[in-house]
Amino acid sequence: MLYTYSDTEYAPEKCSLCNGAGYTDGKICEACGGQGNVLVAQPAIICPLCGGSGNLDTGTCKACGGSGWALFR
Structure with a gap:
């Protein structure tokens, strides 16, 4: 299932x-x-x-919030 917000399509991906x-x-x-x-x-896009792991040596990845997926294009 795709969702559209402000002309951008989003779909659920496994955390x-x-x-x-x-x-x-x-x-x-x-x-x-x-x-x-x-x-x-x-x-x-994998972070x-x-x-894509969601983790860094310093803890949860701040770029993706731990999801493992890039929240930007």
């Missing part, structure tokens, strides 16, 4: 931080809010900073 589970470390996932997926601008 990379929790791998679609909706929780990490026994807590609700920060990136998807427990949904297991995030809306990503299409075409979907170039963390390589």
